[in-house]
Amino acid sequence: xxxxxxxxxxxxxxxxxxxxxxxxxxxxxxxxxxxxxxxxxxxxxxxxxxxxxxxxxxxxxxxxxxxxxxxxxxxxxxxxxxxxxxxxxxxxxxxxxxxxxxxxxxxxxxxxxxxxxxxxxxxxxxxxxxxxxxxxxxxxxxxxxxxxxxxxxxxxxxxxxxxxxxxxxxxxxxxxxxxxxxxxxxxxxxxxxxxxxxxxxxxxxxxxxxxxxxxxxxxxxxxxxxxxxxxxxxxxxxxxxxxxxxxxxxxxxxxxxxxxxxxxxxxxxxxxxxxxxxxxxxxxxxxxxxxxxxxx
Ligand SMILES: [Fe+2]
Ligand SMILES: [Fe+2]
Numbered sequence: 001x002x003x004x005x006x007x008x009x010x011x012x013x014x015x016x017x018x019x020x021x022x023x024x025x026x027x028x029x030x031x032x033x034x035x036x037x038x039x040x041x042x043x044x045x046x047x048x049x050x051x052x053x054x055x056x057x058x059x060x061x062x063x064x065x066x067x068x069x070x071x072x073x074x075x076x077x078x079x080x081x082x083x084x085x086x087x088x089x090x091x092x093x094x095x096x097x098x099x100x101x102x103x104x105x106x107x108x109x110x111x112x113x114x115x116x117x118x119x120x121x122x123x124x125x126x127x128x129x130x131x132x133x134x135x136x137x138x139x140x141x142x143x144x145x146x147x148x149x150x151x152x153x154x155x156x157x158x159x160x161x162x163x164x165x166x167x168x169x170x171x172x173x174x175x176x177x178x179x180x181x182x183x184x185x186x187x188x189x190x191x192x193x194x195x196x197x198x199x200x201x202x203x204x205x206x207x208x209x210x211x212x213x214x215x216x217x218x219x220x221x222x223x224x225x226x227x228x229x230x231x232x233x234x235x236x237x238x239x240x241x242x243x244x245x246x247x248x249x250x251x252x253x254x255x256x257x258x259x260x261x262x263x264x265x266x267x268x269x270x271x272x273x274x275x276x277x278x279x280x281x282x283x284x285x286x287x288x289x290x291x292x293x294x295x296x
Pocket of ligand 2: 076138141173174177
């Protein structure tokens with residue numbers, strides 16, 4: 001258990017994609033595309049986090065939590081933008097994700113959008129539902145972040161260093177801010193029934209969107225013909241260490257549903273901060289901050 005508190009701030013990173021191959025895990029389109037689904041879900045998903053949290057900010061009655069939420073908003077906005085910037089590169093390589101991202105945009109902007117609700121109970125209920133959904137999703141972003149920080153098999157197989165840096169910079173910030181969404185949910189509501197219900201919705205939606213995204217990429221990859229994606233492919237890659245293990249994912253479910261769950265009980269802030277102090281993109285961002293404008 002870790003109790004240290006660090007002030008959250010967005011790191012102003014940038015990545016250049018021109019040298020990243022289409023199959024950036026060499027010879028393994030399935031792993032590449034399973035991870036690529038993040039670039040489809042996160043731009044709209046994290047923009048939605050920011051949108052919801054901006055509505056929650058005025059309800060926060062704790063200065064420290066408000067500061068954390070503001071730091072979280074800054075980090076998620078940067079994540080969303082950084083994954084979005086991979087999409088033109090995919091298009092240049094003949095893989096246009098627009099048909100899929102249009103569905104994801106609809107999902108977050110319309111289905112999970114503001115709806116026309118009168119101010120009062122209904123509007124607050126819908127805001128609390130979404131705050132709880134974000135807490136459930138953040139359980140998984142921290143899980144994935146912790147996984148990718150330790151996924152040495154990807155390095156061994158020669159995965160593209162820029163993509164790994166994007167994933168690990170993002171993953172490290174997810175671990176760093178892993179308690180914020182849960183703390184906000186607890187502060188505004190914290191009902192166990194809502195936590196369990198929204199976990200079930202978030203988990204099913206993530207599974208649904210993810211498997212559709214992988215199928216979309218495999219079907220539209222210009223270098224593949226008749227490629228299929230199956231659960232067995234996922235399970236095998238998990239065992240090989242290039243994707244998260246199915247067992248580890250299943251074991252994370254009762255943890256989130258435990259009565260005494262708190263994100264600080266799992267994962268290591270020290271490991272995350274250590275990566276952030278060595279990440280090429282985060283280092284470049286720090287250098288740019290230090291040097292006068294235009295000199296970076
Ligand atoms: Fe994020
Ligand atoms: Fe996050």
